[in-house]
Amino acid sequence: MWSYGSGVYDDDTLNIVGFDVEATDGSIGSVDEAQHEVGSRYIVVDTGPWIFGSKHVLPAGTVVRIDPQERKVYLARTKQEIKDAPKYDKDTYRDSSYREELGTYYGRYPSM
Numbered sequence: 001m002w003s004y005g006s007g008v009y010d011d012d013t014l015n016i017v018g019f020d021v022e023a024t025d026g027s028i029g030s031v032d033e034a035q036h037e038v039g040s041r042y043i044v045v046d047t048g049p050w051i052f053g054s055k056h057v058l059p060a061g062t063v064v065r066i067d068p069q070e071r072k073v074y075l076a077r078t079k080q081e082i083k084d085a086p087k088y089d090k091d092t093y094r095d096s097s098y099r100e101e102l103g104t105y106y107g108r109y110p111s112m
Contacts, residue, residue, distance in 0.1 A: 016073060020072045021043075023079045044057050045058060057088055058085075059102060
């Protein structure tokens with residue numbers, strides 16, 4: 001869950017902050033932060049006005065493709081799945097307990 005799939009993100013020098021993010025059913029915002037530590041990779045997506053300007057942490061395993069030319073990150077999750085995920089808290093989103101809760105939540109959905 002906390003690693004990119006094979007071939008998704010092979011260039012660790014690529015900065016994806018600012019890339020647009022696409023759920024399976026449409027655009028949800030842009031990458032606000034990207035963590036690249038092996039075994040604990042994730043992106044933080046700023047959803048802008050879509051979910052009242054909130055942020056959401058998405059484990060790297062939810063990313064199916066990154067297109068550097070289009071500057072887009074494609075997810076294997078719907079908008080509703082992302083909206084229903086455990087809430088982002090700027091003070092605790094890096095804590096292991098939150099990451100465990102998030103991993104359990106996203107682990108319920110099959111990869112696409």
